[in-house]
Amino acid sequence: MSIQTVAKTGNEAMAEAMRQINPDVVAAYPITPATEIVMIFSQFVADGLVDTEFVAVESEHSAMTATLAACAAGARSMTGTSSQGLALMYEILPIVSAMRLPIVMPEVNRAISGPINIHCDHSDTMAARDFGWLQIFSENSQEAYDNILQAMKICEHKDVRLPAMVTTDGFIISHCMEKIEMFDDKTVQEYVGKYPAYTKLLDLENPITLGALDLQNYYFEHKRQVAEAVKNSKKIILEIGKDFGKRFGREYGFIEKYKLDDADIAVICLGSTAGSAKSVVNELREKGIKAGLLKIRVFRPFPDEEIASALEGVKVAAAIERSDGFAGKGGPLYDEIRSALYDKKKKPLVVDYIAGLGGREITHDHLTEIFSEIGKIAATGSVENPVQYKGVR
């Protein structure tokens, strides 16, 4: 195995991962800020660097449909999208998981319209969290690259057979050039291995029916199977994350704890915010404040036990989330974290900060303020306003 250190944006890193995987079919439609992924990939196709059949479709609805059909036919199939593109795929997303097709899709997090906006927040993927897709968030380009490779193995595992979206934060990661380590093509090819086609529509010797009508008598049982597969994926995600560490030196789990073990106060976030939070935690630690970070890498399946155990010794934790669920009681991250803690004896007070909507920056100052505010809660033990908006005028 050889490792090359290169400068890549998040989009380039994901496109390179796709090139090295060399899928049989990619059907895609451009959308900012994910356009580059499939644009770069289509260049790989034109240059003969991959064997992929590239289908230039007329919408994301068709992109997901074509990817689904190709995957069902027995081809390793991928696509990529963002925001409105993902929204246009919503109708097909739960069909992919119901048909148990292991499609891996890079998804660049971008605010859902309206008002129309092209910048980062997580409202697009959060709205798609209940469709039986695994959701893996990346903090930087390196993680985006590593996550795509692992997702391929996770999804295609016989005990999982589910689709996954691997996300980066729009522009913040997708267009930011960073130093990453790439493995050589042969190593990646060997790592992902041959596609284990579970359904082969083109096998004329063994004709099958897929996507059949499933009424009161069988719909429930099929959904129960998807629920079980999502549950099963937890074990596989951990196994593959550990194995990745052994092979390549970077181990992955559901969450990343940063100076969390002895922390009194902590923030919890997804994606690129974790990078800024680490630097703020370092500053506070220098001042003797016991601050920590819990980064959630896998949002589906939701790692409830791991989060509860990571937060056991923390006094106050703040969820920082880039989407508002409009439930009138805080966002989805806050909801799920509190639900994970409900049955635990030792648990922190948890507050919610909705921040960074529509690409609004989540700055060092914002994060420092949040730590200072939860520091006060830790001192007094009382929460006045559990759900707040940070950085809004």
Added chain:
Amino acid sequence: MAKDLGWKELPEGDILKSGTAVQFETGDWRTKKPVWDEKLCIQCLFCYIYCPDSAITVKDSKVTGVDYRFCKGCGICENVCPVKPVKAIRMFKEEK
């Protein structure tokens, strides 16, 4: 299927053997019914090709009639029938 399978025994991903549509009869909500006239029929097989429910029965490459268990009464067969001046398949009101 004799017994309703539980989720643990059911094939995953809703994968079934082919040809299961024959077990699902779709002909019970028809309001108009096609009637085939053997004498007028020129055996072009257009109705057989166009029928969305494979309800036109064929034997030895010749149309033999309509399988009303599957015919939804859409009228496509009448529409595509090229025989003039009177079509070989015509739609009539379904009688109760």
